[in-house]
Amino acid sequence: MDYRPLLNASKLPDVKTTIFTTVGNLAKEHNAIDLSQGFPNFEAEEELKSLVTKAMREGHNQYAPMQGYYGLREQISEKIESLHNRKYHPESEITVTVGATEAIFTAITAFVGKGDEVIVIKPAYDCYEPAIIVNGGKPVYVQLDAPNFKIDWTAFQRKITDKTKMVIINTPHNPSGTILSKWDMEQLEAILKPTNIILLSDEVYEHIIFDEQTHESASRFPDLAQRSFVCASFGKTFHVTGWKIGYCAAPSELMAEFRKVHQFAVFCVDHPVQRALAEYLKNPSHYLDLNNFYQEKRDFFLNGIKSSKFKFKPTQGTYFQLLDYTNISLEEDEVIGKRLITQNSLASIPISSFNVNNRNDYMLRFCFAKKQETLEQAIEILCSL
Ligand SMILES: Cc1ncc(COP(=O)(O)O)c(C=O)c1O
Secondary structure, rough: OOOHHHHHHHOOOOOOOOOHHHHHHHHHHHEEEOOOOOOOOOOOOHHHHHHHHHHHHHHOOOOOOOOHHHHHHHHHHHHHHHHHHHOOOOOOOOOEOOHHHHHHHHHHHHHOOOOOOEEEEEEOOOOOOHHHOOOEEEEEEEEEEEEEEEOHHHHHHHHHOOOOEEEEEEEOOOOOOOOOOOOHHHHHHHHHOOOOOOEEEEEOOOOOOOOOOOOOHHOHHHHOOOOEEEEEEEHHHHOOOOOOOOOEEHHHHHHHHHHHHHHHOOOOOOOOHHHHHHHHHOHHHHHHHHHHHHHHHHHHHHOOOOOOOEEEOOOOOOOEEEEEEEOOOOOOOHHHHHHHHHHHHOOOOOHHOOHHHOOOOOOOEEEOOOHHHHHHHHHHOOOOO
């Protein structure tokens, strides 16, 4: 077998091992404190885990319905309606997915084809572009600038052409921790109104938002809602990233196309976990308390590093904090990020990997979804630099 002709025709020639894997492996090798990848190092609630066990013992161990367990879809529908005042019908407008990643991939695959343009706001989480490219589409970038990472809506509008099929937004935003305000969403709504462009709204950090601010979901804005796939992740909300379960909400016409792809990509999602989540969601404090829980962690981390040489703006949402290291070094972020692991035993993510042309913003991303003692150890290292 000659593999060369196959590999030369790779559909994703530019995709390499992700920065998360590279950094994660180096962190393990050096036994470093790992604030790189976005997952908690503390346990999920016992109650949630017991509910999964209960569902398994009660025999919910075979395929779930393709769209998701109806009881879970009902709970999701009620949650969205109570928070954002928009009714998504559980039968036709909500699908349970294998994490937000599957929701994003499926929405893109259902609509983006050869030659279609998709606007991606950079820095961006890394799963959007491969999904666009593998489907023959073309990412068109809007690069945001540090330290505010605000969208210039006039510049954004200039990127729209008659080939634009979709726009992807992410609020609260990974890696910058900024959020889109009501005003931002209204600008987007006005720009998209005269078009047939689909909005893919990645809202996986919807319940991690600080300082009494509101999450402005695309579902709150009538004209955006009618063109949007709103993608969410239970992994992020309930400290169970390893369960890979999320959901997608969209108007029934769009959702019908989404389900054609979902049906043949995964068919359905882990059944006992869906049963458990349907029960767990009945108590809204399980997700409404998350803002305070993570705000305490953010404040603890930032208070701890107040006297360090790092500069920062407190993150507004997500469990990531960017730190500007220009008072310490003017090297590439990958260089300093690597040295922090190998010499100081602390892992973070260099954000150049999220930027157009790997632009260096002299910033590292730290995940504070960690136990108190892990944060204390990280603070000590950061203050020693
Ligand atoms: C912005 C963003 N979108 C999507 C995902 C993927 O979510 P899930 O683990 O539910 O697939 C992540 C995970 O880190 C993320 O940060």
